[in-house]
Amino acid sequence: xxxxxxxxxxxxxxxxxxxxxxxxxxxxxxxxxxxxxxxxxxxxxxxxxxxxxxxxxxxxxxxxxxxxxxxxxxxxxxxxxxxxxxxxxxxxxxxxxxxxxxxxxxxxxxxxxxxxxxxxxxxxxxxxxxxxxxxxxxxxxxxxxxxxxxxxxxxx
Amino acid sequence: xxxxxxxxxxxxxxxxxxxxxxxxxxxxxxxxxxxxxxxxxxxxxxxxxxxxxxxxxxxxxxxxxxxxxxxxxxxxxxxxxxxxxxxxxxxxxxxxxxxxxxxxxxxxxxxxxxxxxxxxxxxxxxxxxxxxxxxxxxxxxxxxxxxxxxxxxxxx
Numbered sequence: 001x002x003x004x005x006x007x008x009x010x011x012x013x014x015x016x017x018x019x020x021x022x023x024x025x026x027x028x029x030x031x032x033x034x035x036x037x038x039x040x041x042x043x044x045x046x047x048x049x050x051x052x053x054x055x056x057x058x059x060x061x062x063x064x065x066x067x068x069x070x071x072x073x074x075x076x077x078x079x080x081x082x083x084x085x086x087x088x089x090x091x092x093x094x095x096x097x098x099x100x101x102x103x104x105x106x107x108x109x110x111x112x113x114x115x116x117x118x119x120x121x122x123x124x125x126x127x128x129x130x131x132x133x134x135x136x137x138x139x140x141x142x143x144x145x146x147x148x149x150x151x152x153x154x155x156x
Numbered sequence: 157x158x159x160x161x162x163x164x165x166x167x168x169x170x171x172x173x174x175x176x177x178x179x180x181x182x183x184x185x186x187x188x189x190x191x192x193x194x195x196x197x198x199x200x201x202x203x204x205x206x207x208x209x210x211x212x213x214x215x216x217x218x219x220x221x222x223x224x225x226x227x228x229x230x231x232x233x234x235x236x237x238x239x240x241x242x243x244x245x246x247x248x249x250x251x252x253x254x255x256x257x258x259x260x261x262x263x264x265x266x267x268x269x270x271x272x273x274x275x276x277x278x279x280x281x282x283x284x285x286x287x288x289x290x291x292x293x294x295x296x297x298x299x300x301x302x303x304x305x306x307x308x309x310x311x312x
Contacts (some may be wrong), residue, residue, distance in 0.1 A: 002189035007200065009268045011257025012185050013178075016263070020181065022172050026180035029168050033158035033300055044163060053245060083295075089256055091295040092282045094168060096249035100165025102303075104242055105174070110304030112165045117312030118297045125287070126248045130273035130280050139239075139247040141274045144189055147258075 002144055006151040018062050019090065023047055023056050028087065029094055030066065036080035056081055064090070096126040158300055161312040174218050178210050179203055180214065184243065185250055187221065212237055220246070238297035252282040 007013060019025060035041055042052050061064040065088040073076045095115065102111035115124040127144055128136035136142060163169060175181060182201055190196055198208050215221040220243040227233045251271065258267035271280040284292035292298060 002186075003191065003200070004250040005268065010185070011254045011261050011262055011267055011269070013182060013253055013257075013262040015253045015257035016178050016181060020176075020178050022169075022176050025172055025176065026169060029166070032295060035159065040159070044159070046223070065218055073178050075227075086260055088295050089259060091254035091298075092284060093249060093256060095284060096252045096282065097171045098167045100249060101169075101171035101247060103161045105170040107165050107166055111167055112161060112303050112305045112307065113167070114301045114303040116299045116301055117288070117290055117292055118299045120286060120288050120290060121289070121299075122288040124284050124298060125250065127285050128248060128251060128280050129283050129285070130276060130278035132273070132278040134273055134276060134278070135275055136280055138229055139188060139244050141303055142247075142280060143272045143274045143277075145270045147268050149263045149268045149269040151268065 004153055005146065007151040009149055009151060015093075018058075019064070021050055021055070024059065025094065025097070027052070027055050028064070028083075028090055031081060031083050031087065032091060032094060036082060037078070038081075041081075059087070062086075092126055096123070099126050117127065162309040164271055165305055165307060171249075174214075175220070177211070181213065181250065182217065183208070183211050184220070184239075184246055187237060187239050187243065188250060190300065191273055192238060193234070194237075197237075203220075214262075215243070224292060248282055251280070255282050 019028065027041060030041055030044060035044060038052065038056070042049055045052065056065065059092065060067050063084055065081040066084050067079045069077050070080050070084055098113070116122060117124055128142070130136055175184065179201065181198060184206060186197055186200060191200060194208065194212070201208065213220065216223050219240055221237040222240050223235045223237055224238050225233050273280055284298070285288055286292055
């Protein structure tokens with residue numbers, strides 16, 4: 001069925017058009033970890049200032065980050081960047097990328113970061129679950145169906 | 157604590173260095189949907205042949221795809237590309253990107269594709285769960301801790 005579907009409105013492709021750039025995803029990673037200010041982001045990422053400014057502007061215009069003024073005593077007003085609800089919704093995607101990296105490309109000592117549940121302290125993982133509450137253990141247990149927005153692919 | 161950690165061994169950054177390129181992730185998307193042959197991938201993606209060849213070669217050298225010979229009657233031997241276990245482990249990351257796109261950038265009709273659990277038919281979602289079995293509803297319920305491979309960031 002996949003071969004018959006148009007990819008024009010693919011949700012993965014559209015998401016990547018917005019956030020699918022290395023620096024964009026690393027900015028979001030840092031945003032999730034409380035790094036909110038341009039100077040701090042720039043120092044940590046080691047990215048060119050103009051590239052960082054471009055990525056932040058795009059994330060703000062997409063409604064993923066919100067630009068908020070702040071002012072340190074004796075300084076001019078500056079801005080910090082905070083995740084909106086739309087931005088917070090990207091968390092599982094970043095954790096899923098991290099989890100794969102932890103498993104396949106971490107140093108021998110192990111993962112540099114471990115996520116735990118604030119409420120109980122247990123380690124956190126990304127999982128696929130169905131609405132009936134089953135854990136979906138493998139991509140082979142997943143069926144891909146045309147959704148309400150499915151479009152047939154034009155004949156090539 | 158995040159600000160004190162070296163990003164040199166960040167699992168997100170390392171993962172993006174391997175798969176964090178638009179065409180690479182779209183090749184993997186199609187691989188998960190059973191598109192395995194160069195010509196089929198090229199037609200569907202509309203990507204330049206050399207770019208596709210480069211991405212496939214990288215995915216094979218990283219052990220994410222496996223190149224297997226096949227032969228149609230009367231044709232020369234060709235190759236198809238199949239996900240390895242390491243490749244299959246990227247599934248939650250792709251589903252998480254799709255889920256975000258379904259929610260925020262789908263057409264008004266709704267998502268083009270719906271994933272269901274093969275065993276019970278219920279729709280599938282990516283979720284964060286802790287090892288004690290709790291659903292982690294929000295990034296705010298997550299604590300970020302230094303892991304066994306944590307390195308302190310050099311003073312700048």
